[in-house]
Amino acid sequence: MAKASKPPTIQDVARQAGVSAATVSRVLSSPGRVSQSTRERVSKAVSEIGYTINEAARSLRLRRATTILAAMPGIGNPFYSTILDAIVTVATSRGYGVLVAGHLGDNPAKWLADYYHSNRADGLLLFDGALDTRKLHAFTGENASMPIVASYDELPDPQINSIITDNLQAAERAVQHLYDLGHRRIGHISGPSRNTFPHERLVGFRKAMFERQLPIRDEWVYAGDYTIAGGRVAASHFATLAERPTALFAANDEMAIGVIAGLHRAGIECPRDISVIGFDDSTVAASFVPALTTMRQPREEIGRIAAETLINILEGKRSAEPIRVVLESTLVVRESTGPVASG
Amino acid sequence: MAKASKPPTIQDVARQAGVSAATVSRVLSSPGRVSQSTRERVSKAVSEIGYTINEAARSLRLRRATTILAAMPGIGNPFYSTILDAIVTVATSRGYGVLVAGHLGDNPAKWLADYYHSNRADGLLLFDGALDTRKLHAFTGENASMPIVASYDELPDPQINSIITDNLQAAERAVQHLYDLGHRRIGHISGPSRNTFPHERLVGFRKAMFERQLPIRDEWVYAGDYTIAGGRVAASHFATLAERPTALFAANDEMAIGVIAGLHRAGIECPRDISVIGFDDSTVAASFVPALTTMRQPREEIGRIAAETLINILEGKRSAEPIRVVLESTLVVRESTGPVASG
DNA sequence: TCCGCCCATGAGAACGATTTCACGCTTTGC
DNA sequence: GCAAAGCGTGAAATCGTTCTCATGGGCGGA
Numbered sequence: 001m002a003k004a005s006k007p008p009t010i011q012d013v014a015r016q017a018g019v020s021a022a023t024v025s026r027v028l029s030s031p032g033r034v035s036q037s038t039r040e041r042v043s044k045a046v047s048e049i050g051y052t053i054n055e056a057a058r059s060l061r062l063r064r065a066t067t068i069l070a071a072m073p074g075i076g077n078p079f080y081s082t083i084l085d086a087i088v089t090v091a092t093s094r095g096y097g098v099l100v101a102g103h104l105g106d107n108p109a110k111w112l113a114d115y116y117h118s119n120r121a122d123g124l125l126l127f128d129g130a131l132d133t134r135k136l137h138a139f140t141g142e143n144a145s146m147p148i149v150a151s152y153d154e155l156p157d158p159q160i161n162s163i164i165t166d167n168l169q170a171a172e173r174a175v176q177h178l179y180d181l182g183h184r185r186i187g188h189i190s191g192p193s194r195n196t197f198p199h200e201r202l203v204g205f206r207k208a209m210f211e212r213q214l215p216i217r218d219e220w221v222y223a224g225d226y227t228i229a230g231g232r233v234a235a236s237h238f239a240t241l242a243e244r245p246t247a248l249f250a251a252n253d254e255m256a257i258g259v260i261a262g263l264h265r266a267g268i269e270c271p272r273d274i275s276v277i278g279f280d281d282s283t284v285a286a287s288f289v290p291a292l293t294t295m296r297q298p299r300e301e302i303g304r305i306a307a308e309t310l311i312n313i314l315e316g317k318r319s320a321e322p323i324r325v326v327l328e329s330t331l332v333v334r335e336s337t338g339p340v341a342s343g
Numbered sequence: 344m345a346k347a348s349k350p351p352t353i354q355d356v357a358r359q360a361g362v363s364a365a366t367v368s369r370v371l372s373s374p375g376r377v378s379q380s381t382r383e384r385v386s387k388a389v390s391e392i393g394y395t396i397n398e399a400a401r402s403l404r405l406r407r408a409t410t411i412l413a414a415m416p417g418i419g420n421p422f423y424s425t426i427l428d429a430i431v432t433v434a435t436s437r438g439y440g441v442l443v444a445g446h447l448g449d450n451p452a453k454w455l456a457d458y459y460h461s462n463r464a465d466g467l468l469l470f471d472g473a474l475d476t477r478k479l480h481a482f483t484g485e486n487a488s489m490p491i492v493a494s495y496d497e498l499p500d501p502q503i504n505s506i507i508t509d510n511l512q513a514a515e516r517a518v519q520h521l522y523d524l525g526h527r528r529i530g531h532i533s534g535p536s537r538n539t540f541p542h543e544r545l546v547g548f549r550k551a552m553f554e555r556q557l558p559i560r561d562e563w564v565y566a567g568d569y570t571i572a573g574g575r576v577a578a579s580h581f582a583t584l585a586e587r588p589t590a591l592f593a594a595n596d597e598m599a600i601g602v603i604a605g606l607h608r609a610g611i612e613c614p615r616d617i618s619v620i621g622f623d624d625s626t627v628a629a630s631f632v633p634a635l636t637t638m639r640q641p642r643e644e645i646g647r648i649a650a651e652t653l654i655n656i657l658e659g660k661r662s663a664e665p666i667r668v669v670l671e672s673t674l675v676v677r678e679s680t681g682p683v684a685s686g
Numbered sequence: 687t688c689c690g691c692c693c694a695t696g697a698g699a700a701c702g703a704t705t706t707c708a709c710g711c712t713t714t715g716c
Numbered sequence: 717g718c719a720a721a722g723c724g725t726g727a728a729a730t731c732g733t734t735c736t737c738a739t740g741g742g743c744g745g746a
Contacts, residue, residue: 007460009732020696025734035694052460056402057732060701065399067442075431078626081424088418088445097442097463099410102431117350117395119702120410120440228630254630261632283421287571287597287627289604352702363726368704378724400702403731462732 008049017045028053059119067097068310069121071112073128075102078283079299080127083151086303087125094311109135116146123147123310126160149310149323151302161313161323163306167197170295170329171204171249174277177293177331178247179212182340183275187220187245189234189255198226201251201279220245224255231258239266246274246340253278253285253294260290260336271338281332290335298327351392360388371396402462410440411653412464414455416471418445421626422642423470426494429646430468437654452478459489466490466653469503492653492666494645504656504666506649510540513638513672514547514592517620520636520674521590522555525683526618530563530588532577532598541569544594544622563588567598574601582609589617589683596621596628596637603633603679614681624675633678641670 014021019038026034027042034042045051059065070087072080084100091098099121104111108131115121129152151163178186188205191198202221209216222237224230231254238244238259250256256278260270270276270290278285281296305325313323357364362381369377370385377385388394402408413430415423427443434441442464447454451474458464472495494506521529531548534541545564552559565580567573574597581587581602593599599621603613613619613633621628624639648668656666 010734011732021733022697022735023695026695029734033694038694052457054403054732055461055463056399056408057462057701058734059399060397060403060703060731061733061735063701074428076421076425076428078419078421078424081421081427082419084424084443085417085419085445088443092445097458099440099442100427100431102428102435114395115440118398119400120398257630257632264632284627284630287600288631289600289607353704354702364703365705365726365728366724369725372704376724381724397702400731401704403733404702404704406731 007054008051009054010051013042013045013049013051016049017042063119065097065120065122066095067099067121068123068125068307068314069099069101069112069115070125071101071104071108071128071131073103073130075100079280079297082299083127083303083306086300087307090304090307091311096311113146122314123149125306125310126150127152147310147313149306149313151306159322161309163302163309163325163327165297165302165327165329167200167329168204168207170279170297171201172208173329173331174249174279174295175205175208175212177277177333178249178275178337179208179214181247181275181337183245183247184214184340185220185243185245185247186214187217187222187238187248189222189224189231189248189250189259191224191226191251191255193223198251205249224251226252226254228254228258228261231255231260232262233258235259235262235266239263239268244268244274247337248274248276250276250278253280253282253292256292256294256336257284257288260288270336273341275337275340277337279329285332286334288336293334293337294332295329296332297329301327350397351394352397353394356385356388356392356394359392360385406462408440408463408465409438410442410464411466411468411650411657412442412444412455412458413468414444414447414451414471414474416446416473418443422623422640425642426470426646426649429643430650433647433650434654439654456489465657466492468649468653469493470495490653490656492649492656494649502665504652506645506652506668506670508640508645508670508672510543510672511547511550513622513640514544515551516672516674517592517622517638518548518551518555520620520676521592521618521680522551522557524590524618524680526588526590527557527683528563528586528588528590529557530560530565530581530591532565532567532574532591532593532602534567534569534594534598536566541594548592567594569595569597571597571601571604574598574603575605576601578602578605578609582606582611587617590680591617591619593619593621596623596625596635599635599637599679600627600631603631613679616684618680618683620680622672628675629677631679636677636680637675638672639675640672644670 010021010024013024019042023034023038024042027039031039068091070084072084075081075084088098101112112124124146126148134157149161149163175186186209188202190202193199206216219241222234224234231250234255248259250259256276260276263270263274268274278292278294281294285292285294309323353364353367356367362385366377366381367385370382374382411434413427415427418424418427431441444455455467467489469491477500492504492506518529529552531545533545536542549559562584565577567577574593577598578601591602593602599619603619606613606617611617621635621637624637628635628637652666
């Protein structure tokens with residue numbers, strides 16, 4: 001029967017139902033404005049013909065793509081892919097498509113802004129801190145500004161809506177956990193200092209130690225680099241100390257894993273001889289042996305809230321002020337931390 | 344200056360350059376057909392005005408979205424996110440956008456087909472084996488069929504272009520590696536038998552053992568479930584055996600990790616007492632202690648080739664026969680396998 | 687009974703690009 | 717020297733929606 005090589009249009013449906021295209025459109029978008037009898041006739045025609053709305057034409061007319069763009073530095077990174085998963089779930093349920101952008105070219109800001117100007121995406125979820133948001137605003141603001149919700153390991157431009165996690169508080173909680181287990185000699189492996197968040201973790205560590213009147217020795221604070229290898233190097237540092245901390249707080253899980261493995265080589269067992277707490281609850285954390293105690297970043301929540309916020313903005317529920325959401329990390333207790341060793 | 348609230352159109356550029364819209368369009372799509380002087384004038388006008396082509400209008404006219412749809416069962420799963428990363432890279436470099444679809448509704452086939460019929464996507468990259476491709480074809484084939492390239496843990500519909508990895512051969516290579524290290528008593532932890540690929544790994548294991556005239560004892564082949572916990576259970580099974588294999592081939596990395604951890608509790612050390620090889624080279628493999636020897640599935644390659652194949656098809660380089668690409672896994676030797684223990 | 691209002695619907699104009707066709711002008715070939 | 721071919725360009729149709737008006741009929745109020 002249906003052998004038309006071209007997909008059916010709203011006109012075909014109209015003809016079949018004996019109404020005008022305008023009416024069909026109304027049935028599809030605001031059924032309340034159409035009488036019940038025609039509504040039924042049209043619906044029947046739609047399913048008979050197998051009509052699907054042409055989104056390109058719709059976008060053109062409405063100046064709206066019903067699509068959001070997600071830009072992340074590395075989709076392959078499990079941290080981001082979890083977020084992306086949540087984004088897709090939310091967006092889908094609200095009728096939006098999700099376009100992903102990966103490693104951008106030499107002018108990323110323009111590249112992203114073009115998605116907006118070309119009417120491919122209505123808004124941007126930005127997870128790449130390397131991008132200069134000021135530049136992006138310059139591009140996007142030339143005619144009309146692209147709605148953006150950002151979330152990344154930097155203190156974002158205050159003008160931009162952002163979802164961040166409270167790293168300071170999370171670091172304090174990590175220390176609190178070790179403290180509760182009886183640890184008093186606590187060390188820290190920090191992340192690259194140029195980034196804001198690792199720095200906040202360091203600051204939070206210091207604050208927590210200070211408030212509990214615990215000693216902060218210089219040789220107990222090791223400047224790491226976020227890698228497993230870096231954790232191993234830290235291990236050789238701590239292993240040679242005359243007086244060693246009984247617990248370590250690592251600024252991410254990779255370094256935690258590295259330091260545990262490195263200490264193991266040196267005969268120092270976790271959690272028997274030393275407790276280690278990580279940060280992020282990355283995929284490796286749960287499967288490592290010993291399973292890693294860590295501060296979980298609420299990744300699904302970040303993605304979910306970011307997507308919801310952006311879509312709310314797109315649908316007009318816009319507030320005058322830039323939106324700032326601060327999420328809390330949660331402590332996930334596993335095997336790598338335990339009571340302080342007696343003796 | 345530029346305070347027009349609406350984005351500039353091709354007409355605006357035409358006016359500015361003193362030519363017709365048709366000419367601007369030609370400059371943008373096939374510059375060769377325009378004289379150099381006008382070409383320069385138009386290009387200048389384009390950058391002066393800051394014109395970006397409206398993709399919605401373009402899609403409508405061309406009946407083409409220049410976008411592909413990627414459907415995967417779980418984007419959060421690192422296995423798929425690596426693939427997605429590769430897809431995005433390829434697609435971007437060829438000027439295509441990537442839409443992602445996650446957990447679909449109650450009628451996934453229709454959902455995906457609608458993306459095509461609605462002119463949002465030109466083709467589909469399918470990584471979800473749970474989807475009935477026949478059903479999908481039924482939806483998509485009604486008017487014109489949506490180009491599909493599939494890749495998943497099932498033997499795909501022979502009518503569909505597919506990218507798969509050679510699990511049989513990979514399993515044989517895993518056994519070969521253990522054999523080369525001197526192991527003769529080799530066990531296997533298989534995956535859920537209802538899936539094709541784990542089954543192929545089991546078959547490959549059997550074949551390799553048979554060809555090397557090695558014994559296949561029933562109690563040395565354990566039916567696992569792809570989880571870490573399952574690996575732990577397998578460990579307690581192997582630990583209690585009177586005669587134990589000196590090496591194990593696990594059908595995925597999670598079970599390999601689980602079995603290593605479980606055996607460790609029982610005082611059996613890897614690789615000292617037993618060698619274990621995994622499968623997939625998932626993200627945990629490299630960071631585990633001991634770092635996991637494993638058969639790496641060429642994930643980036645799967646994504647890359649799938650995207651390239653689909654785009655080639657979209658651009659007319661279509662072959663009459665369905666395309667089938669079979670990729671090989673590569674052996675990644677790390678720490679979890681070693682020479683057979685003497686004695 | 688008649689006026690006015692509301693409700694359901696249709697005709698037609700956008701939305702912004704591409705592309706066919708036609709039209710001059712220059713070049714080529716004989 | 718003239719026909720034919722080629723090249724660069726513009727006018728206008730087209731892609732499939734949505735939405736503004738306009739219209740006609742039905743109904744309630746005076």
